[in-house]
Amino acid sequence: MIMTGAEIVIRCLQEEKVEYVFGYPGGSVLHIYDELFKQDKVKHILVRHEQAAVHAADGLARSTQKVGVALVTSGPGATNAVTGIATAYMDSIPLVVITGQVPSAYIGQDAFQECDTVGITRPCVKHNFLVRDVKDIASTMKKAFHIASTGRPGPVVVDIPKDITAAKCEFDYPQTIQMRSYNPVVKGHLGQIKKAVELLLKAKRPMIYTGGGVILSDAADQLTRLTRRLGFPICNTLMGLGAYPASDAQFLGMPGMHGTVEANMAMQHSDVLLAIGARFDDRVIGNPDHFGSQPRKIIHIDIDPSSISKRVKVDVPIVGSVPDVLEEMLKLLDAEKSAPDAAALADWWKEIEGWRAKQCMKYKHKKNVIMPQYVIEKLHEVTGGNAIVTSDVGQHQMWAAQYYKFEQPRRWLNSGGLGTMGVGLPYAMGAAFAHPDKQIACVTGEASIQMCIQELSTAKQFRLPIKIICLNNRYLGMVRQWQEMFYGSRYSESYMDSLPDFVKLAEAYGHIGIRVEKPEDVEAALHKAFVEHKDECVFLDFLTDQKANVFPMVAAGKGLSDMILAEDL
């Protein structure tokens, strides 16, 4: 059938079974918006800022296995989308971002709302395309979805000039795509997997360390079976929380800058470390020289070869899809008659229990002030630990990660790599569309929430029952914490003055706002939000302790075992 380029774009989205497109119209994408109007299979969600369109698509992708889709116009539409694209890129989130471009003949003429979108986004996409011919739209869209969702996932930008969306051609959507330059490895090398299993069985002080790759590849089931089978301790990074049930005795929590004592000490003192879908990030292992000073063998499973031996030299690299490799490992363990060294493992666990006995997550309650950790603990209770929790970036993000015990994957959405303030509310929107049956909590701070506050309007338009848990300490909390600890308490520009009245603000947007100032009111307020106002968007403004800090803490550049604990101060 002969169709216009715009019609083809929409048909491609339908073929890919895209349910929601988050976007914002403008001159260069008017043909595409006109075609959106004429159909009802693909639903368009009008956001209030292009950055939020990409974040919302990202939130949908993180909370499902699907590719998130955003649609923005040329020029400022595309540049506003860049923060969202870079955020998704750093956390390997599959997205297809369609950007309008000025008509082909105007490209390079400094036309109205022109920018070099392909050039600007090149360093923060997995791949990008500028479509130069209407005949290429269908195959480009197919490639975009294929590249975004396979191998190590990532965002793909498809830039389409306006004249191309008006031109016509025969529409034929390719069912499969072959690219000679792009063939990600899936199966791990069997010889390497065997070596890994032998090493694991000989370990005296083994440790499993998993990251976002386990979540992205939906390998939580395989990971849980393998970990229980081996009886080894395990930790999940900030991006990997929920891959292993937090309530399980083998779970040591999160490692890293704000990780638990037991996770960090077990990482540092292990003799065999099994790293899965993780990348030895600076916020996870601290100083790589200090980390490397401890003799240990490292097995690293990752789908991206460039993640292996990037920051830390690895002994047994395994390139492959995590669930495939873990299944192979389980098979080998079944065939293998020998078991891990029980006596050594018992000694190792004894040592770990010693670290755990420090109870590093304990914090002091205050009589008249709400402790932020307490709000998260109560949030966990009230939601039965089953909510999808999104966060912004800062202290509240760390407290949410530390105190909301995630039992399942894809329940914790945050910007781990880029650390983008403002993602929390749009992530919650994306998750709310994908999971209308689930409780959605956006844990944020009074500073972060203001970076995408305009989306309260989108939440109203689409009646999204998001609960905003604002830990309001009137400070850029994490900045304040660093200034207190490393800059002689000189609080340079970290105090948030002239804050809006969030209750009135929420009401102005048509939502419910509740201010909570006393510890004894926390639980009732949460209950009110999640039970009484179950189907509404509620903004809970918790006035929390201004001096609360996140502990434990490994200062930047320090070794993992060099932790500052709350009790040290």
Place this chain on the structure above:
Amino acid sequence: MRHIISILLENEAGALSRVAGLFSARAYNIESLTVAPTEDASLSRMTIVTSGSEEVLEQITKQLNKLVDVIKVVDLSEAAHIERELMLIKVRATGKDREEMKRMAEIFRGRIIDVTDSTYVVELTGTGAKLDAFIQAIDAGLILETVRTGVSGIGRGDRILKV
């Protein structure tokens, strides 16, 4: 250490900037970069001269392979290979320098490809070191202009980089 990396990639608009962008974004060195289509016009062949430790080179190779447009990457300097660079150098050629310059070009097996009553353009091919040596050998005051292509490389014998 100096390495010569050969890359076979899709001859697509923007492919060069993806490679160049990768090197600058990750703070890798580029000493020289040459690129042109191959006998198959849908493919480009690129030669990059870079330097770095073994770890850095491993990352460069992996990161290049990760680019969607890149089909194959080989570190030519890992085994026997040939490298050549072309230089065009315009020199003042008057009086006694005229004969001297002609002699130097012959010694270096260069060719004079443009002649005026006061200048020569000498074409010289060889390793980078040989071109450097020529520049060193002639009177610096006589050099008017130089242009070099950067290194192109190919493996010896059965080492073949092809799709």
